[in-house]
Structures are given as structure tokens and as C-alpha cells.
Amino acid sequence: MRKVLILGGAGYIGSVTSAQFKDRGYIPIVVDNLSQGSKNIVKDVKLYRLDINKENLQYVFDKEGSIDGIIHFAGLIQVGESMKDPSLYIRSNICTGVDILDFMKENNIKNIVFSSSAGVYGNPRRVPIKEGDIKKPINVYGFTKYSYEKILKFYDQIFRIKSVSLRYFNAAGASDKYKIGETHKKETHLIPLIIKSILNNNEFTVYGNTYDTKDGSCIRDYIHVNDLANAHVLALEYLISNKKSNIFNLGANKGYSIFEIIREVEKVTGEKVNFSIGDKREGDPSILIADFSKAKNTLLWEPKYSITDIISSAYSYHKNYEN
Numbered sequence: 001m002r003k004v005l006i007l008g009g010a011g012y013i014g015s016v017t018s019a020q021f022k023d024r025g026y027i028p029i030v031v032d033n034l035s036q037g038s039k040n041i042v043k044d045v046k047l048y049r050l051d052i053n054k055e056n057l058q059y060v061f062d063k064e065g066s067i068d069g070i071i072h073f074a075g076l077i078q079v080g081e082s083m084k085d086p087s088l089y090i091r092s093n094i095c096t097g098v099d100i101l102d103f104m105k106e107n108n109i110k111n112i113v114f115s116s117s118a119g120v121y122g123n124p125r126r127v128p129i130k131e132g133d134i135k136k137p138i139n140v141y142g143f144t145k146y147s148y149e150k151i152l153k154f155y156d157q158i159f160r161i162k163s164v165s166l167r168y169f170n171a172a173g174a175s176d177k178y179k180i181g182e183t184h185k186k187e188t189h190l191i192p193l194i195i196k197s198i199l200n201n202n203e204f205t206v207y208g209n210t211y212d213t214k215d216g217s218c219i220r221d222y223i224h225v226n227d228l229a230n231a232h233v234l235a236l237e238y239l240i241s242n243k244k245s246n247i248f249n250l251g252a253n254k255g256y257s258i259f260e261i262i263r264e265v266e267k268v269t270g271e272k273v274n275f276s277i278g279d280k281r282e283g284d285p286s287i288l289i290a291d292f293s294k295a296k297n298t299l300l301w302e303p304k305y306s307i308t309d310i311i312s313s314a315y316s317y318h319k320n321y322e323n
């Protein structure tokens, strides 16, 4: 059976992905320091609670033996925080990533799937965005993702380490099967914040209503965590059979404004959302929508879940199962 090392596999997307790898006949092994994640969502998978660095990865490798690929989720994810503490983001998202690549080089591990982000594009000139469109990150978080993609390119050129960078748009929703949903230690994402405002009876803040969009709020493309997890399995299989690096957008090619999401949450839950309008946040592009046709044509991937599925699964998770 193929063994995969899942770095950051105790987080939201990594834990669902580990579970999917297991269901599809792989042996996933998670390395996570639990700084953001939780061991409760690492279901029936071996977990090493360690910081990711060369020495610790070597320790895991010496215990586990051969590894067919690395799935790299471990990083910090808050755009706002990245604009307050850039050095923290550069160290966590770039320097840690270089340690992973040096560890791979020294142990002859050839495949890595990397969690990149739509943040690499900055404010796009057109939507839906294609992978070849201009990349001009407008926040440090997006800069770290774009920089690491470029580092991956050189590690391929120089050391023949093959990578797939998956540029996720907005991950959302919960896995009914594994009972895992979005619970970041400090939640900054839209759908869980709106749902929690209903469940906890507090007010939700819309960050700005003067963007250049149809209703003034930001427009985003939401993608269900189960669809994302599936893409990681396909990406690793692509690397193993094609031995070629590549980059793919993962979104649904559908944009929803914040006000549209509020209305959809109200429709799914039958509850009224209590919200106010706050200031814009630094580093928020007005509109991000993915063209995912490259992933569709090459990985044979496409999203199966609608925005209603995303919101209803998230609502059920936060209401019934949140750890």
C-alpha cells in the first residue's frame, strides 16, 4: 500500500484529506504540531505531534520507511494577521516549506502536493481566473504562497522533485461522513462566522460594502472540503503516473457575494442573520472566481457539491458536532 505523509493533517482540510486517502487504500501518516489543528479530527490515522522541520521529518521517515508522496497543508492562513506579522508568515509558509524540500531531497522523495491559494492572483484583471493569468499578490499570505510555488519550480529543475500546487479558492463545508468541519482556532472565514452568529445569537460583521461589485460586498468562489480532499488524491496519482509538475485552480466557477451567502444561510437554516457593516480589511480582493477547466481536463476533477450543500453541511456540523 502507498504511504503518504500529510503535513498539517490535523487541520480542517488536511484531516478530511487524510480520511479520504485512507478510504482509498493509502496509508496516511499525519505530522502536525497542533498549533492550529486538533487531534480529535485525526480519525484512525497515525499522528506525530511535531513541529515541521528537517530533523523531525527525518525522525518520522526513519520510523516509517518509504514514503510515496507528501501532501503539504502546514501553514498559517490568516490574511489579516499576515499583514500585521509578515515575518511570522514568511518563516511559517516559506522557510518551513524549504525544510520540507531539503528533507525530500535527502531522502529521495519525489512527489509533493502543495496547498496554494487564490491569493496568488491579487486583484485579478478578469474572472473567472485561469492559472496563467497575472499573479500579483496584495497581501503577505498570498505572497508566501506564490513564492513557495516558485521555489517548487526550482526544486524540480535542480533536484527533479515533482509538485502539484493546488490553488484553492474558498474552502468551506463539512464532511458528514467523517464529522469534520471548519473550526479554526481563530475563525476568520465567512460561512462558519455567519452560522456561528446564528447559533450564538450575536452580530456578524460584513467587512465593507463599497467594493466594485454588484452589491458592494466581496465576491468569492466556495469549494466543498470533500471536493478539495478528492483533488489531493487525484493530484498525487497524477504525479506518480506522469512524473510532471503542474498547477491547478480549485474552485467552482461560481461567485457569491457576502450578501448572497447571508441570504443562502437564511434560506438553509430558516433563521435571520443579524449583521452590521464594518470597515474593509486590508488585503481583500473584491472578486475571486476560478476557472477550473485545467483541473477538469487534466485531473478529471470537478466539484460535486453546490453552495446549498456547503452551507447545509456546515450548519449541521456546527450545530451538532463541533469539537
Ligand SMILES: NC(=O)c1ccc[n+]([C@@H]2O[C@H](COP(=O)([O-])OP(=O)(O)OC[C@H]3O[C@@H](n4cnc5c(N)ncnc54)[C@H](O)[C@@H]3O)[C@@H](O)[C@H]2O)c1
Pocket (backbone or CB within 6 Å): 007, 008, 009, 010, 011, 012, 013, 014, 031, 032, 033, 034, 035, 036, 037, 038, 050, 051, 052, 072, 073, 074, 075, 076, 077, 092, 096, 115, 116, 117, 118, 167, 168, 169, 170, 171, 172, 184
Ligand atoms: N481554508 C481555506 O479556505 C484555504 C484556502 C486556500 C488555501 N488554504 C491553505 O490550505 C492549507 C490548510 O488550510 P486549513 O484551512 O486546513 O488550515 P488549518 O489551520 O486548519 O490547518 C493547518 C494545520 O497545519 C498545522 N501546522 C501549521 N504550521 C505547522 C508547523 N510549522 N508544524 C507542524 N504543524 C503545523 C496546524 O496545526 C494545522 O493543523 C493551508 O496551507 C492554507 O494556507 C486554505
